[in-house]
Amino acid sequence: MNWQQICELDLLPPEYGLPALIRNHPVALFRTRDDELFAVGNVDPFCGAGVMSRGIVGDRDGEPTVASPMLKQVFSLRTGQCLDDPDARLPVYPVRRRADVVEVAVP
Amino acid sequence: MTRTLVVVGHGMVGHRLVETLRERDADNTWRIVVLGEEPRAAYDRVALSSYLDGKSAEDLSLASHELLDDPMVDLRLNTAATGIDRTARTVSTSDGSGLPYDALVLATGSRPFVPPVPGHDLDGCFVYRTIEDLDDIRAAATEGEPGVVIGGGLLGLEAANALRLLGMRAHVVEMAPRLMPLQVDEGGGQVLSRLVGDLGLTIHCGAATKSIDGEDRVRSVTLADGTVIDTGVVVFSAGVRPRDELAQLAGLERAERGGFLVDEGCRTSAENIWAIGECAAVDGRCYGLVAPGYSMAEGVAEQLLSLGEGAFPGADLSTKLKLLGVDVASFGDAHGQTEGALEVVYANNAAGTYAKLVLSDDARILLGGVLVGDASAYSVLRPLIDRELPAPPEQLLLPAGSGIDAGALPADATVCSCNNVSKEDITTAITGQGLTDVPGIKGCTKAGTSCGSCVPMLKNLLAECGVSTSKALCEHFPQSRTELFEIVQATGIGSFSELIGKHGTGRGCDICKPAVASILASLGHGHILDGEQAGLQDTNDRFLANMQRNGTYSVVPRVPGGEITPEKLIVLGELAKEFGLYTKITGGQRIDLFGARVEQLPLIWRRLVDAGFESGHAYGKALRTVKSCVGNDWCRYGVQDSVSMAIRLELRYRGLRAPHKIKAGVSGCARECAEARGKDFGVIATDKGWNLYVGGNGGFTPRHAELLAADLDDEQLISLVDRFLMFYVRTADRLQRTSAWLESLDGGLDHLREVVVEDSLGIGAELEATMQHHVDNYSDEWAGVLADPGKLAHFVSFVNAPDAPDPAIRFVQERGQIRPGPVSLPMPAIPNQEVLT
Numbered sequence: 001m002n003w004q005q006i007c008e009l010d011l012l013p014p015e016y017g018l019p020a021l022i023r024n025h026p027v028a029l030f031r032t033r034d035d036e037l038f039a040v041g042n043v044d045p046f047c048g049a050g051v052m053s054r055g056i057v058g059d060r061d062g063e064p065t066v067a068s069p070m071l072k073q074v075f076s077l078r079t080g081q082c083l084d085d086p087d088a089r090l091p092v093y094p095v096r097r098r099a100d101v102v103e104v105a106v107p
Numbered sequence: 108m109t110r111t112l113v114v115v116g117h118g119m120v121g122h123r124l125v126e127t128l129r130e131r132d133a134d135n136t137w138r139i140v141v142l143g144e145e146p147r148a149a150y151d152r153v154a155l156s157s158y159l160d161g162k163s164a165e166d167l168s169l170a171s172h173e174l175l176d177d178p179m180v181d182l183r184l185n186t187a188a189t190g191i192d193r194t195a196r197t198v199s200t201s202d203g204s205g206l207p208y209d210a211l212v213l214a215t216g217s218r219p220f221v222p223p224v225p226g227h228d229l230d231g232c233f234v235y236r237t238i239e240d241l242d243d244i245r246a247a248a249t250e251g252e253p254g255v256v257i258g259g260g261l262l263g264l265e266a267a268n269a270l271r272l273l274g275m276r277a278h279v280v281e282m283a284p285r286l287m288p289l290q291v292d293e294g295g296g297q298v299l300s301r302l303v304g305d306l307g308l309t310i311h312c313g314a315a316t317k318s319i320d321g322e323d324r325v326r327s328v329t330l331a332d333g334t335v336i337d338t339g340v341v342v343f344s345a346g347v348r349p350r351d352e353l354a355q356l357a358g359l360e361r362a363e364r365g366g367f368l369v370d371e372g373c374r375t376s377a378e379n380i381w382a383i384g385e386c387a388a389v390d391g392r393c394y395g396l397v398a399p400g401y402s403m404a405e406g407v408a409e410q411l412l413s414l415g416e417g418a419f420p421g422a423d424l425s426t427k428l429k430l431l432g433v434d435v436a437s438f439g440d441a442h443g444q445t446e447g448a449l450e451v452v453y454a455n456n457a458a459g460t461y462a463k464l465v466l467s468d469d470a471r472i473l474l475g476g477v478l479v480g481d482a483s484a485y486s487v488l489r490p491l492i493d494r495e496l497p498a499p500p501e502q503l504l505l506p507a508g509s510g511i512d513a514g515a516l517p518a519d520a521t522v523c524s525c526n527n528v529s530k531e532d533i534t535t536a537i538t539g540q541g542l543t544d545v546p547g548i549k550g551c552t553k554a555g556t557s558c559g560s561c562v563p564m565l566k567n568l569l570a571e572c573g574v575s576t577s578k579a580l581c582e583h584f585p586q587s588r589t590e591l592f593e594i595v596q597a598t599g600i601g602s603f604s605e606l607i608g609k610h611g612t613g614r615g616c617d618i619c620k621p622a623v624a625s626i627l628a629s630l631g632h633g634h635i636l637d638g639e640q641a642g643l644q645d646t647n648d649r650f651l652a653n654m655q656r657n658g659t660y661s662v663v664p665r666v667p668g669g670e671i672t673p674e675k676l677i678v679l680g681e682l683a684k685e686f687g688l689y690t691k692i693t694g695g696q697r698i699d700l701f702g703a704r705v706e707q708l709p710l711i712w713r714r715l716v717d718a719g720f721e722s723g724h725a726y727g728k729a730l731r732t733v734k735s736c737v738g739n740d741w742c743r744y745g746v747q748d749s750v751s752m753a754i755r756l757e758l759r760y761r762g763l764r765a766p767h768k769i770k771a772g773v774s775g776c777a778r779e780c781a782e783a784r785g786k787d788f789g790v791i792a793t794d795k796g797w798n799l800y801v802g803g804n805g806g807f808t809p810r811h812a813e814l815l816a817a818d819l820d821d822e823q824l825i826s827l828v829d830r831f832l833m834f835y836v837r838t839a840d841r842l843q844r845t846s847a848w849l850e851s852l853d854g855g856l857d858h859l860r861e862v863v864v865e866d867s868l869g870i871g872a873e874l875e876a877t878m879q880h881h882v883d884n885y886s887d888e889w890a891g892v893l894a895d896p897g898k899l900a901h902f903v904s905f906v907n908a909p910d911a912p913d914p915a916i917r918f919v920q921e922r923g924q925i926r927p928g929p930v931s932l933p934m935p936a937i938p939n940q941e942v943l944t
Contacts, residue, residue, distance in 0.1 A: 007906045015614070016642040019913075021905040026915065029906070033604070033614055043915060049658035050915040054646040058616035060582070067617035069646035069654060074617070 001094065001105040009100045017053040017066065022106045027093055028053035029102060030077055032064050038077035039095035039104045044068045045088045052090065109138050110209035112411065113198050115188040115353070117143030119152055120384030120400035121214035122169050125180060127408040132179075137411060139180050140206055142198070144187040145237060148175070153397055156265050158241050159272040161798055161814030167238070188215075191357035193377050210379050212407055213367055217347035217385040217395070222257070226319030232341045235266040244342060250274030253309075253338045255328045257316055258345035259286045264430040266344045267308055271431070277308050278336050280328070284313045290426060290437035294454055295479040298461040302433045302480060305459075349386045349393050362388030371418045372410060373403050381407045394422045398524065423524055425492075427478075427485045429857075434482035439475025439492040440465050448474055453504040462504045464488070471495050486564045490520035490530065522568070523554035523561045530568065537572040544569070563853075580841060581618040584611040588766065588841045592626050596837075601632050603643050621645045622841045625728055628764035629836050630877075631884050634891045635764075636898050647726035650902065651888055652708055657916055657927035660708060661701040662688070663725035664715050665761060668735045668753035668773075669696025678718040686711060689924045695732030695770065697723060702925050704912055706904045712889045721887040722762075728842075729764050733757035734772040736780035738792075747792030749775035752821070756790070759825065760832060762885045763878075766839040766848075769832065784812045787845040788828055793817070797824045801831055801859070804846035813849075813856050816864050826875055830863045833874040 006020045006029065017030045019042050026042035030053075042050045047070045055066040057077075064077040073084045082088035094105040112128070114121050125139055143149070148170035158167060174180060187201040197205040219234035221227050233244050248254065254270040256263050259281025270277040279286070285296025286303070300310045315331040319341055328336045349366035353359070360368040360376040366388030373381045373389065384400035385393060394400065399422035406417035425438035443450055447468030454461045460480035467474060473491045478484060488503065494517060496503065516522070518531040536542055536551045545565050549555050555562045578587035584607070586594065591606070600606050603623045607615055615623075624643035628635050635641075635648055647653050652660035664679070679698050683690045689701040703711055725731060735753030739745030753773040763769070772783030773790040783789025789800040795818040803812030816827055839848040852858050861867040892898045903909040917928035 005907075011900065011906060013639070013642060015639065018901070018906040019904065021908045021911060024914070026905070026913070047656060048915065049656065050913045051646070051654065051658045054649060054654070056617040056620050056645070057614075057642065058583075058620065059614040060616065062613065064614075065616070070656070070658075072617060 003096070003098075003103040003105050005098075006102045006104055009097055009102055012102060015057045017055060017057060019050065019053040020104065022093075022104055025093075025106065026050045027104060028055075028066070029095065029104070030057055030064075030066060032057060032077075036064065037095045037097060037102060038064065039093040040066070040075065040077060040080050041091040041093075044070050044073075045082070045090065046071055046073060109136060111207060112137045112139045112210045112212065113206050113208040114139060114141045114212045114214060115198065116214035116216055116384075116386075117141050117145070117149045117182065117184070118214060118216045118384065119149055119169065119397050120216070120404050121212070122149035123401050124212060124214065124383060124404035124408055126174065127405050128411060129174065129177060129180065131408060131412055131414070135179055137179070137210075140208075141180065141182045142186045142188050142200060142206075143182065143184045144201075145239075146185050147238065148182060148184065150238065152236070155235070155238070155241065156269040156272065158238060159245065159269050161800065161817065164238050166811055188353060189356075191353060191359075191380070193357055193380075196379070208379075210411060211381070213353060213375070213380065213382040213386060214384045214404075215350040215353065215386040217349045217393075219343055220346040220348050221343045222316070222345055224257075224316050224319055226321065226325070227343070229319060229321050229325045230323055231321070231325030231339050232319065232343065235262060235269065235342050235344045236347075241269065244269065244340065245273060247340050248273040248275050249339060252276065252340075253278055253336055254340040254342070255280060255336055255338045256342045256344060257328075258343065259283070259310070259312065260289060260344070260346070261287055261426075261428070261430070262344040262346075264303065266342045267303075268431045270340070270342065271306070271308070275340065278311065278328075278338070279303075279308060280311045280314050280316055280330065282313070282315055286310065286312065287435065287437075290441065291435065291477050291479060292442060292463060294452060294463065295435075295437075295461045295477040298454065298456075298459060298479045299433060299435060302459050303431050306431055308431070347385060347395055349388065351386055362391045362393070364388070364391075364393070366393045372416065373407050373419060381410075383407055389419050389422075394424075396422070396424060396426065398423065402527070420527075425489050425524060427482050427489075434478065434480060436478040436482035436485040436489075437476075438485065438489045439473070441475045441477050443474070445474050451500040451504065453501070464500050464504060466496070466500065470500070483563075486522075486561045487516075489524065490516050490522055490564075494520065522564050523552075526553040528552050528554035533565065533568050534572055537569060537574060542569075543574050580622060581616055583607060583613045583615050583619050586610065588622055588626070589838050591623065592629075592837055595623075595626050596630060601627070602639060603627070604639060615643075617645075618841070621648070621728075624648070625764045625766065625841075629881075631880055634895075634898075635888065636892065641898075641901070650705060650708060651712075651722060651726055651892060652703065653726045655701060655927065658705075658913065659701070659916055659927070660703045660705065661699050661725070662703055662708070662711055662715075663693065663697055663699050663723040664720035665723040665757070666697040666732075667757040667761075668733055668750050670735075670750055670754060675718060675720070678714070678720075682711060682714055687918075687925060689926060693725075693732075696734050697725075697732060699725070702918060702927075704904060704916060705902055706909065706912075709893060709899055709902050713893055716887070716890050716893060722889045724762060724888075727764060728767050729762060730757070730760040730769045730771070732770060733760075734770070734781045734783075734786070736773075736775050736778075738773075738775035742775060744778060745775035745792070746794055747775050747797065749773040749781065749790075749792060752790060752797070752824075753781075755821075756825075756828065759882055760828075762888065763832065763836070763881055765832070765836045767842050767844045769845070785809070786812060788812065788831060790824065796820050799824060799827055799831075802846045802849035802856070804844055806844070808846070810846045815856070815860060826871075827863060829878040830871050830874045831859075833878050834859075834862060834870075837874075 012031045014033045020027045028042040030038040042052045054069045065074045067074045075082050080090035080092040150167040188198050190199040197207050199205050219236050254275035255278045256266045257280050259279045267277040267279050286299050317329045317331045320327045354361045362368040367382035369382050369387050373383050383403035409415045409417035427436035443465045449466045451464045463477045465475040516530050520530050522530050548565050579585045620643040683700050691699050693699050733753040733756045735749045738749035770786045771788045772781040772786040774781040774783045775792045784803050786803045789812045791798045797819045798817045799815045800812035801815045804810045904913050918925040919928040
């Protein structure tokens, strides 16, 4: 695994998302209220714009989710699967926290 | 084969025939020529007095664009029928043409009856039937002076209301011993007289008009008992007479007391000629209400399309109306004429209500009744006519006991009499189509779409069918937005996590988070990006700009009232040039700058704030703009300073977070250049001040704003808008515009007026205080971001490459400016590409 340091954890508040650029891959990082970290593709598959990190974080039946800010489709943060459309999915990236720094493994 | 139908008369009933026929004639078998004698297409004559209460002729019009543009309908206005040649089957018209017909329907209506009192033809005497009549009355009216209405029936009270709206002191002269003698009984008439007397009307019952006096113009009216009323305006509304002149010309049979004599299928004595509405005497009897006319029109449409017998089912003369703000309802055998009929009466002089039920001789069957002052029981009682009472009569009459439920109604009881929809029709639609709300029922069955008096019953029927209309905001909160608002206000809870911890479940979602963020903002809980609030906001609010299709943003600084200096215009131009932004003038009289990347927003706003601009909240569910015309400073027609008022309103309510966006407008005269009646609240200048309209909307379902209060001074206007907006903010559903909110309010505009204008709930002062708190604590949101490095830190393209522009964003040129280019990044793998195409 090729882990890359992204930012201090403090920069990413709970229930919030931030965009990152990792070897030309736009990635959306999220941190939930229970301090879990997630990284999915930042590009909304429905419109092609790099906006997923600006979506609202939440849960659907307990599954951690983000809603696209563009047309509001909801995606699982764990699997990247769109919960409103079985044919749409976001790529998912391994993410971890090392000494209060967020790290993402790049493909 | 296409045949030709000629309809003589384009009033409400003639129009209903055309409408019904066009709706049901899918194969275009009938081409319709409509002759209308009046200069305008059919309009709502029943609501005529509202023409003096802020409604325009267009508002009253019944003719839709679809109908006017329908190639199968040829509407000829200003054209009367002058004769019928039954052998040649042609109608001759006032413009000299002869129209061939295959079928002919006479819907000529009636003319006002003017009693032959001496002086009835003096200047200053009017009738009350058309918009032109109202224009004439308005021209002759003098504020503060007495005006006399002759006739105290339904129409007479409408006419009295018209005079009252024109500022006149109305006298009503009625021959019978009580008002509305046809509809109400003596007890009801007394309560009615007292209620309208409280409104400043002078009632003369049991009074005959002896003469109308004056040289050329009316000077006074003398009654038989010697009373003299000095007045310059007399309005006759003493009944109508059918317009049946064509009968003689065409050799059609007339009824003894006038009207084209027709059978129960509305067929005249001649083949292929029908008569409907007020001009038709069905089996010898004419009906002066619109509902029987409508059912005649529908019956004839059925016959023309060979869909059925189309027999007139008999007139239901039940009525429920609001005259001068007083509820009056009369149904079934209101006067107890059935042999052996018993009466049960409940009168409350203190509250000003009267209710009577007429029962069969064994007191088991409901025959009819009269309600005055409070007619809320009408929707339950009317369908029970001729049926066994489901509860003791006193329980049905007492206001608190109007608690019989929909279950008590038999399945075939008519719930909506305007559109003849039975309880069974509705329950079948609810269960069969899976309907869940009143709009669904309206769309499916047409019930509740005309007078609306059965809407409370529709709600009961939903409940009876087991449809629990869930108010839950989303899976995380069982409460409605209104309830959450109350909780936040009452408990002082200041954060989403505390609210969901105590009153909800889970972590929230894109529905409840922005809704709660809006509630917190409405109640003044600091900057919308403070702490965890930032993560609750929709992306527009989160970046204080409007996200566009390629992920860039548009920037809209506030331009209050649309007034802007050349210096500020230059700043906007220079900024757009420097950042390469696309510029467009918005519908709200400001300038939109498109194509800003997220990391550019603080740079752009730094310059804007330095130049004196502030956030325009174009991104928020908040007050957007108050559009204005140029007003009386410049405009030669303007009667008030609309620009100053628009600026004052915009600055007062800027930043107010609401369930949805709020748009407003101020026009300096009745020409309405600011299109204020298309707004959530609209202000239109009058000679005396301002008229306030509320609940207007463009969007999916356009709706004209309705008059809430008239002739307000500046301070009255502000306090009513304060109350209106705060009441809306408190009680509307999430994402519910004022128009939908107003329609969903129990009691609609009347209820809103009670709460906002008459302060019936006693919350007026509190609403104003909450608004004042908002006004006192307003600060510019963008200035707040620029002053806070923590907030600025989130305005980056990438957290690990803050200045690298997003490679997905590309622009191309069009008409000398940028527009978003095609998506250029490889899209993430989606197994099934068809979904995108």
